[in-house]
Amino acid sequence: MTTALAHTWYVTQRYSRTAIRQPIWVLSALLQPIIWLVLFGALFKRIVEIPGFGGGSYIGFLTPAIVVMTAMFSAGLCGMTVLADLDTGVIDRMLVSPVRRGAILGGLLVEQAAVVFVQCGIILVLGLVLGARYSGGPLGALVLLVAATALGVGIAGLSNAVALTTRRRESVIGVVQLLLMPLTYLSSAFMKLELVPGWIRDIARVNPVNWAVSGGREALAGNPQWGHVFLNVGLTVAFAVVTTLLGTAAFGAYRRSV
Template sequence: MNVIMDSWYMMRRNLSHIVRSPFIIAINLVQPILWMLLFSTVFANIVHMPGFAASSYIDFLSPGIVVMSTLMAGSYAGMGIIADYKQGVLNRFLVTPVHRSFIIIGSLVQNVVTLVIQSFMMIGIALIMGARFEGGISGIALLILCSVLLGIAFGALSIALAITIRKEEGLTSAVAFSTMPLLFMSGLFMPLQFVPGWMQIVASLNPVNWAIEAGRGALTANNDGNILFYIAYLLIFAIIAIYLAVYAFKRYQRSV
């Protein structure tokens, strides 16, 4: 029971910042929206290539942009931890009865709430722009699941890095250095059968590509069994990332 209460308290505390500053979600959506507008226009005629998987490029692109929005939001989750550290809040939590691990878990639960909201907003924008999701409600639900799992994983890694380096500049540099290659080394903009073989190998090991391929497959009328494997990979990745975040916090606690 204490575990549930600790998680609820930390989630509510972190969520209050979003309620007071809802523009944070809007800021996280600016880049994905711009990318959707730009690339859906630039690559509109690419669907005429033989073997292209969709009849409309916005149908092909939009699941990946939803994934991108949660990736970017999750990757900056550590900024809140750095702010708490600099204000002394993190150390004050250590003398409260809250279970130490759930200081981190509560932050991730709050991240889940914001990621789900962002996913729905991006899906709504995609529909307004003309995207059509043949997979229906179940397909949209699977897309959101994959997007949130990826966001949680990168949120946990961001928190682990934030606790370790404790500097905003270091975290933002690491996010910029890692997220762009991961996005471009995936099937976000182009079906993987159209890219060089070495990129296909890299994409097969890329968690961002797992989420994109699973989400895109869930939204098609004829999806294959690979979706469940991708979801399993994402779940394992998220569990490992959460463990690393909790471990990093325990190391920080011992250093205080």
């Protein structure tokens, strides 16, 4: 166990050094979420006046959703890193080294989780600057970041599975575009579920994006229902575990094919 953790840490450091050397790629992933937060917050600020919405500040309602979306879209192309390492022979060289096999993808996921956590923290602070208020305090903010990071790891695991199965960049991009935006709109990201059609509510119940948004948003409330928070965050973590196992299985299939 100690050796596996040490190897995972070494692989994490490798990917972390790449991110540090090219911080523009980490920061550029924040551009779109910032635009969403500023523009959507301004364009739809009067949505809170719709009967049944409950009032409040729309920027406060929107910020947890943008935090979760930041995690999704940042992690969605994680499979591209795997493909780059396949093309350059990095993974093949790792496979003939003493490094534990689980550490190869594990280190990448840990690095991705760290990047997502930092990016989501920046968006959370930006929301505060734009007028959002977090009644749940630091604990609520931390729960939201954990939920978003767990979702990011889940999406990264799925991206890795697609990359290792198809070994084509077009497939990774296609799956990301096909899934992420529809999953966002089929959740409570932009509108309370009580005000959307019933079929969207049904899909939202089994939607990992909605689990992360709902759990994180509730944690930021003044008097959160912790049972609701733990259920939704727990489901998000379970999603991350399942997709990580899928990625691991796809990696095993790749190893057997070389």
